[in-house]
């Protein structure tokens with residue numbers, strides 16, 4: 001064991017099993033089972049594909065006219081939210097990457113999901129001679145092109161948001177679209193898809209079962225294409241392309257990222273594809289100066305378990321581990337994050353670079369959802385609030401302080417940028433949002449519990 005591994009508190013598995021909010025930081029070394037065959041050129045290619053499709057997207061979606069077909073969200077400073085969270089200015093400044101407002105899909109899934117369907121459509125269109133490289137892709141909106149796409153089925157298994165993204169873009173291009181959903185998917189998401197002519201297939205059981213059932217059904221269709229949330233490189237690279245856009249926004253905002261100006265990024269994590277792609281992209285661009293943390297519900301810390309297993313910290317648990325293996329339930333109201341087992345692809349891509357993973361109780365999600373509404377006037381869904389626990393974990397917990405000290409970051413905190421990625425919310429119906437908000441406002445009014453009390457007591461004793 002290296003010294004830093006030894007200092008990972010031995011109790012954290014116990015606290016994890018007890019569904020306590022906690023912060024895990026990655027020890028140096030270990031994790032031999034990582035590495036992916038992509039690099040910056042692949043991320044750039046995904047970015048360029050979005051650019052080629054932009055004129056067509058502007059034509060298909062009126063909400064994209066103003067941005068000329070570019071699907072992007074603002075980067076904005078959040079001084080009022082920073083104050084609402086009680087984060088002192090000398091700990092750095094809080095910003096928000098507002099993917100909850102991403103048009104077309106209403107969540108971060110607009111990035112990976114739409115990219116994958118565009119890549120499939122582009123390959124088909126090239127193979128069938130519908131467009132050639134360099135052409136104006138608005139040709140793909142012609143009846144001949146749509147008739148070709150209509151012969152193919154695009155399908156996906158999803159807890160909701162990925163289904164929304166794939167279903168909406170696939171049907172807009174003229175594909176037959178099917179979304180396989182788990183029992184916990186929200187009614188309004190199913191209704192929104194059905195209204196667009198997408199077939200919604202419901203499966204009993206959790207997200208993993210819906211994906212497996214969807215995959216089986218599509219494999220039987222010679223003209224079926226299955227978007228695989230757990231294994232798809234195209235999905236992953238669509239997310240990673242966000243890093244290139246963010247780099248431009250960061251520069252435009254005058255934010256410096258270097259050794260003396262650390263960037264901390266807090267990303268809500270389900271299967272790991274979206275946060276993994278983004279963290280991978282950011283590590284290509286900023287190297288060790290971007291410190292990415294994933295945020296997971298206390299009952300669904302699948303990526304945390306995968307990281308622990310990869311670093312030899314989960315003896316006796318099968319690899320890849322699931323949250324059920326340690327007695328957790330995968331029950332959370334953060335439906336975008338209710339995933340029992342992490343994506344191997346995402347783990348392979350970031351297992352060696354991710355700074356850490358922390359867990360969040362549902363109550364904290366609702367509290368931060370309400371704080372964000374009351375301070376900044378932004379409307380997000382519960383999953384998308386997970387990023388806001390990040391600065392608390394990092395700055396106010398013994399585990400966070402210890403990590404900052406070990407990495408030599410304490411002297412630079414006052415110049416740090418904390419970026420909370422708000423991952424969804426735009427299309428949540430008003431009645432549903434109002435329920436979230438009133439629950440959150442009740443909780444936000446109550447005093448906050450410390451983020452990782454068990455680590456506090458144990459590390460004091462240590």
Ligand SMILES: *Cc1c(COP(=O)(O)O)cnc(C)c1O
Pocket residue numbers: 107108109161162268269270271272273274275276336337381383384423424425
């Ligand atoms: C899907 C989703 C995430 C996480 O993405 P994964 O690829 O599953 O890790 C986070 N927030 C919201 C709102 C989502 O829908």
